[in-house]
Amino acid sequence: MTQKTAFQKVYTKLTKITKATCSVKAAGVGYEELAIVNGRLAQVVKIIDDEVTLQIFAGTEGIPTNAELVFLGKPPVLRVDDDLAGRFLNAYGEPIDGGPALTGAEREIGGPSVNPVRRKQPSQLIATGIAGIDLNNTLVTGQKIPFFADPDQPFNQVMAIVALRAKADKIILGGMGLSNDDYLYYRNTFENAGALERIVAFINTTENPPVERLLVPDMALAAAEYFAVEKKEKVLVLLTDMTMYADALSIVSNRMDQIPSKDNMPGSLYSDLAKIYEKAVQFPDGGSITIIAVTTLSGGDITHAIPDNTGYITEGQLFLRRDAEIGKVIVDPFRSLSRLKQLVIGKQTREDHAQVMNASIRLYADAANARTKHENGFELSDYDERTLKFARDYSEKLLAIDVNIDIDQMLDTGWKLFAEYFSPEEVAIKADLVKKYWPSRN
Amino acid sequence: MLTKGKVKGIISNLVIVDVEGPVAQNEICYILMGNIRLMAEVIKVQRHQAFVQVFESTRGLRLGTDVEFTGYMLEVTLGPGILSRNYDGLQNDLDKFEGIFLKKGQYNYPLDENELWDFNPLAQTGDQVQAGSWLGEVIENWVPHKIMVPFKFEGTYKVKWITGKGSYRIKDKIAVLTDEAGREHEVTMVQKWPVKLPIRAYKTKSRPFKILETGIRVIDTLNPITEGGTGFIPGPFGCGKTVLQHALSRQADADLVVIAACGERANEVVEIFTEFPELIDARTGRKLIERTTIIANTSNMPVAAREASVYTAMTIAEYYRSMGLKILLLADSTSRWAQALREMSNRMEELPGPDAFPMDLPAIISNYYSRAGYVELNNGKTGSITFIGTVSPAGGNLKEPVTESTKKAARCFYALSQQRSDSKRYPAIDPIDSYSKYLEYDEVKDFVSEYISPDWIDKVTKVKDVLIRGREAQEQINILGDDGVPVDYHVRFWKSEVVDFIILQQDAFDKIDQTTPLKRQKYMLDKITDIINAQIQFDSFEEVAGWFKKLINALKQMNYSEFGSPEFVRYEKEVDEMLTETVKL
Ligand SMILES: Nc1ncnc2c1ncn2[C@@H]1O[C@H](COP(=O)(O)OP(=O)(O)OP(=O)(O)O)[C@@H](O)[C@H]1O
Numbered sequence A: 001m002t003q004k005t006a007f008q009k010v011y012t013k014l015t016k017i018t019k020a021t022c023s024v025k026a027a028g029v030g031y032e033e034l035a036i037v038n039g040r041l042a043q044v045v046k047i048i049d050d051e052v053t054l055q056i057f058a059g060t061e062g063i064p065t066n067a068e069l070v071f072l073g074k075p076p077v078l079r080v081d082d083d084l085a086g087r088f089l090n091a092y093g094e095p096i097d098g099g100p101a102l103t104g105a106e107r108e109i110g111g112p113s114v115n116p117v118r119r120k121q122p123s124q125l126i127a128t129g130i131a132g133i134d135l136n137n138t139l140v141t142g143q144k145i146p147f148f149a150d151p152d153q154p155f156n157q158v159m160a161i162v163a164l165r166a167k168a169d170k171i172i173l174g175g176m177g178l179s180n181d182d183y184l185y186y187r188n189t190f191e192n193a194g195a196l197e198r199i200v201a202f203i204n205t206t207e208n209p210p211v212e213r214l215l216v217p218d219m220a221l222a223a224a225e226y227f228a229v230e231k232k233e234k235v236l237v238l239l240t241d242m243t244m245y246a247d248a249l250s251i252v253s254n255r256m257d258q259i260p261s262k263d264n265m266p267g268s269l270y271s272d273l274a275k276i277y278e279k280a281v282q283f284p285d286g287g288s289i290t291i292i293a294v295t296t297l298s299g300g301d302i303t304h305a306i307p308d309n310t311g312y313i314t315e316g317q318l319f320l321r322r323d324a325e326i327g328k329v330i331v332d333p334f335r336s337l338s339r340l341k342q343l344v345i346g347k348q349t350r351e352d353h354a355q356v357m358n359a360s361i362r363l364y365a366d367a368a369n370a371r372t373k374h375e376n377g378f379e380l381s382d383y384d385e386r387t388l389k390f391a392r393d394y395s396e397k398l399l400a401i402d403v404n405i406d407i408d409q410m411l412d413t414g415w416k417l418f419a420e421y422f423s424p425e426e427v428a429i430k431a432d433l434v435k436k437y438w439p440s441r442n
Numbered sequence B: 001m002l003t004k005g006k007v008k009g010i011i012s013n014l015v016i017v018d019v020e021g022p023v024a025q026n027e028i029c030y031i032l033m034g035n036i037r038l039m040a041e042v043i044k045v046q047r048h049q050a051f052v053q054v055f056e057s058t059r060g061l062r063l064g065t066d067v068e069f070t071g072y073m074l075e076v077t078l079g080p081g082i083l084s085r086n087y088d089g090l091q092n093d094l095d096k097f098e099g100i101f102l103k104k105g106q107y108n109y110p111l112d113e114n115e116l117w118d119f120n121p122l123a124q125t126g127d128q129v130q131a132g133s134w135l136g137e138v139i140e141n142w143v144p145h146k147i148m149v150p151f152k153f154e155g156t157y158k159v160k161w162i163t164g165k166g167s168y169r170i171k172d173k174i175a176v177l178t179d180e181a182g183r184e185h186e187v188t189m190v191q192k193w194p195v196k197l198p199i200r201a202y203k204t205k206s207r208p209f210k211i212l213e214t215g216i217r218v219i220d221t222l223n224p225i226t227e228g229g230t231g232f233i234p235g236p237f238g239c240g241k242t243v244l245q246h247a248l249s250r251q252a253d254a255d256l257v258v259i260a261a262c263g264e265r266a267n268e269v270v271e272i273f274t275e276f277p278e279l280i281d282a283r284t285g286r287k288l289i290e291r292t293t294i295i296a297n298t299s300n301m302p303v304a305a306r307e308a309s310v311y312t313a314m315t316i317a318e319y320y321r322s323m324g325l326k327i328l329l330l331a332d333s334t335s336r337w338a339q340a341l342r343e344m345s346n347r348m349e350e351l352p353g354p355d356a357f358p359m360d361l362p363a364i365i366s367n368y369y370s371r372a373g374y375v376e377l378n379n380g381k382t383g384s385i386t387f388i389g390t391v392s393p394a395g396g397n398l399k400e401p402v403t404e405s406t407k408k409a410a411r412c413f414y415a416l417s418q419q420r421s422d423s424k425r426y427p428a429i430d431p432i433d434s435y436s437k438y439l440e441y442d443e444v445k446d447f448v449s450e451y452i453s454p455d456w457i458d459k460v461t462k463v464k465d466v467l468i469r470g471r472e473a474q475e476q477i478n479i480l481g482d483d484g485v486p487v488d489y490h491v492r493f494w495k496s497e498v499v500d501f502i503i504l505q506q507d508a509f510d511k512i513d514q515t516t517p518l519k520r521q522k523y524m525l526d527k528i529t530d531i532i533n534a535q536i537q538f539d540s541f542e543e544v545a546g547w548f549k550k551l552i553n554a555l556k557q558m559n560y561s562e563f564g565s566p567e568f569v570r571y572e573k574e575v576d577e578m579l580t581e582t583v584k585l
């Protein structure tokens, strides 16, 4: 932590202590300024008359009323420079990898927003090799999109794969409430891929105090802005798990006696999350920030305030699902949506992309209906039977997350499956495309 | 002497100020943070303390900081040059700011003070005038922009002097008016007005009677909105609120469109910035951007300015309505505005209403909606503001305070259905739950009967009935199985699918299908009416689906073809042949 200098005033009389905050009588304090309370970092969240309330990131356990409190005279900062690359840091932006201290200039985190008229419309495709994403839910640089996942799903693995294949200049990992195993998984995966010099990680694990997490997204995005604005790089930010972040928000706001709104979340949840996600941006000069996040669900409930507010902010969402029939995890084609996909589909991909995507999803839906019909004891037609076979192959060869092919191959696979199980009329794709792409019999 | 004060408390963007002197509710003040001036608005006064909401981040603000009150409320600047601009919620011109990031405490003049406008006088020396009277006009893009007696002028005035035809800057003197007491007042081409107060410079506000053509079939045909009407679009995330509003802003038959992007995504505004300068307005042949003004206060911009943004947009709309123009005002999303109110109310520890929203939320919303309307101006001309807002209900559940309050205030309800959106039946407006109260207005019925056709409303009612009966038939089929119900149930279901696929569903991204003029809607409704009236006989249920799918396909091709073009005629023939063959059967 930053050393206190000789002339800084030391306060030693706390007037109030709650689970996440403490108060002190002090003068000349700036709003959102940092302080150190018995060695723990804290931030000013409220000033009324001469009483200043601070949130202590590491929690208030064991903090006595005579704790030593020193104000630092500045809001949270990150030292930004090229030497960030390859570093693993904690929520305060301090090295946890045994490397040297950062040397860059101090930059306030949670800084100002981009002027909307200075943005460019996102337009560059991000290829991940996963057909459930590239074919059906194409991602675009400057997009913000979360995985909506149950806690037991392999979202961290998928995110790591996506990050490594995305051809990003930098990958910034913001880990919030990450288990130590998952943290090491990310670290090893990036290391094995020889990608360490492209990574910057801000890690808060389950072993760290929950309130510290509140700093992680802003730290990660301050680093991202440095590389995207000053170095004009394509930056990919991974935030996992935003549900843990929101839970930490509710801890602080509830400790401050704010009236909770739905699901005990603070009334400002929408604005708090939007401030983070809206940092995703495409700049006109080539730099970009893309955010891929994880929002874990409880019991698959997407009407809970956290996923609900997230859905209202992000540009689509990706759902993972275990397909029992093939015994693999797939990207669910029904509930997933990338809202920016139309900006690149058929423009940066082959002309038949939209049609192949829609036709296969429609046939996959027919298969789902056939399955319901079967379960309800009705007889299946020949067409029904064929859709079921198609669905199995489609799931295995395209939707499964272990698929790794380029988009043309995905489209070719689609056509092959159409021809295997259906007639062109059943697939109902524009005649000129069928003529061009329908595989010949031999 | 303006009042001064000192900062006494800071909770996020709520600041408590000790004041030495009088302050007014909604008065604007500036917090003097070094050389940065933070703009704020008084939202509560208690004894010697003013509670102000700051339109900026308060990071670094200290107790004891000086505050200067201004004596005026939050105002917008009204004059030629507003159109096509991109403003933030406080009417700063976003294009004038330098740098990539918005800096705090940065404000700018919303118009161009040096631009020259060709002024044409409309009033003469000696004329009696009052607030809102047209003194002259300039051409803004293609719009005859009226230069009016400032709305703040009370009582009647005489024109003492008015300048002749010529080129002027907005702040040049163009007229001198004499009030009843004989005092003289100079008038320029620019004036200011406080956003929270409605502009009332008109004679009467009458009941809307004219349909506002939007080109969206499920609205115009089934539940039309009127010129000067109000409507709202609630729906869970991703169901198509924004796509629908963008379609309205492109296609609706309005002279001008004001869009308040209130607490939503910046990329969606960028879409408008990027596309509107390219797109042509079919009615005028001009670029769409020429009739459009954007108030962008996206979700990452200061929360308090979100509230201001909807009022700024409304006031600009009222200004142009006073020129006898037809304005469409859109706000996406009014829920974000309500949430901004909630955040502030919570910080002030007010007694919370349902879901912690402020108690007076219903009153605030209905007050806002009541500023829309069709007005007759003092000179006998008419103007209108049609307002359509979106609502983003928490968890997609319509039983929440913002939806419920808005339902009381708005006359059209366009409910987006998750189920329709999931099955990609866009626009996902639920045809059965949605309504337009205007269909009950005698004035509207008369208008429709004259302007479209006397049996229009009957046909529309019939189509709605087909949808309901189709839904019932489908439920029966699902329970009893395909062959467990009479064949007629299948026919009923498929007739409702014809209505669904051909009238309700409309491809927002297809050049032709995206907008259907009323004339064409009438043509198609007549065609669909023939189909639903046809007595079609089938021997077994297996035949039904195939036949109707073919019919729907041909009808859909009609929708995708230029009205009256050879392809259109060809597909129509296909439809007609199918009908004659089968009915004979
Ligand atoms: N009329 C339409 N035609 C085709 N696709 C549509 C249509 N309406 C919506 N969609 C699809 O649904 C997506 C979401 O639509 P939209 O952004 O309008 O939702 P929304 O209701 O505004 O959501 P939010 O509340 O999150 O802002 C679009 O990106 C598009 O893919």
Ligand SMILES: [Mg+2]
Residues within 6 Å of the ligand: B241, B242, B243, B264, B332
């Ligand atoms: Mg939207």
